[in-house]
Amino acid sequence: MNMPESTRARTRNEKAILEAAEQVFARHGYRGASVQAIAEAAGLPKSNVLYYVGSKRRLYVALLERMMERWNAMLDDIRVEDDPAEVIEAFIRSKMQLTQTHPQGSRLFAAEILGGAPFLQEYLHGELRDWVEERARVFRQWAERGQMDPIDPVWLIFLIWSATQHYADFEAQVVAITDREALDDSDYQDITDFLCQVILKGCGIRR
């Protein structure tokens, strides 16, 4: 609250730049995005943007990292003793919430993967792969105990990711086909309920 004007200006500008950049990178990918377009979206001259962030590349990496942090904040540990229905429903709901609250970030991530994930190879092969393996192990144990059907846990995780991610990445298609201007809270509620119902039932998980 008690800070010099210059500091507040810096904070405000940096925030505007990050938001603008996320939008432009999401829309056009790393190469297709121009610093000029980001600057215009942020309401600043191009040189100021570069002054604040150093380079286009650094800005892009910072945005990816911010998105990975949001992602990680969502990922709780699970144990074999947990209830499958509760865990998987919570998984679907939190993933869907990430899609709803950060659609630009979701699209930024999608564009990065679509381009072959040049900046995320390490993350995908490391942290994320470990996280998937860990979950998969628990899912298999649940299947052995007869708490769910014996399906491949990795395909299930991809199913949940893709089905939720879709409403950010393909938003333009979704709104065109459903003839809406945008999806609202109640749409997201409906979709989330639909996905929980179909996926739990489809995997033979009783709730």
Next chain:
Amino acid sequence: MNMPESTRARTRNEKAILEAAEQVFARHGYRGASVQAIAEAAGLPKSNVLYYVGSKRRLYVALLERMMERWNAMLDDIRVEDDPAEVIEAFIRSKMQLTQTHPQGSRLFAAEILGGAPFLQEYLHGELRDWVEERARVFRQWAERGQMDPIDPVWLIFLIWSATQHYADFEAQVVAITDREALDDSDYQDITDFLCQVILKGCGIRR
């Protein structure tokens, strides 16, 4: 078989350009793709590419149209009298086959939608929307007859699209996490079987 060398050269070059362009546009989006990069991937000088295709824009539109044709070739009509299990399983399988046989085209389409679908607004609001509505009507009738659960048919169609599309668009993530070099035929078989099983069961469709 009996054509002048120049004609054969033209055919060969045009094919090389289309393939190269699909790859580059898929990876970097419309703005991020450069004619230079396409030319290099096709093994031709930049000017020759522009000589053949006229402009970057025309090339991009031609590729989108080719992809829409592939898509349309896949879409049969359905009737209320048809068997839900057969129809939806065939739907999942043909969509998955499109993903497998034309991953670059799928990614090109994804990049276009991710960027707000500037070139596909008409198609999405027209043809495609009508196609979805038509299917949705039949699905609702099946639900009324008790042949499937009373779910929202549009969310079901999006579920099938997203779950299949994922293996083209997020291929880089899939191969990183599953520690493969690429998905092979038997992987695609497994995934398709998995999706048919979970989605049919999840929607209460008996087979």
Next chain:
DNA sequence: GTCTATATACGGATAGAC
């Protein structure tokens, strides 16, 4: 901190030699 001006490279597209 903020802007203008500029350096240097690369973008799409075309003219013209062969």
Next chain:
DNA sequence: GTCTATCCGTATATAGAC
């Protein structure tokens, strides 16, 4: 038909005035 050379706009990035 095919390539080289070139036009002109825009790209990222920086230098320097204020």
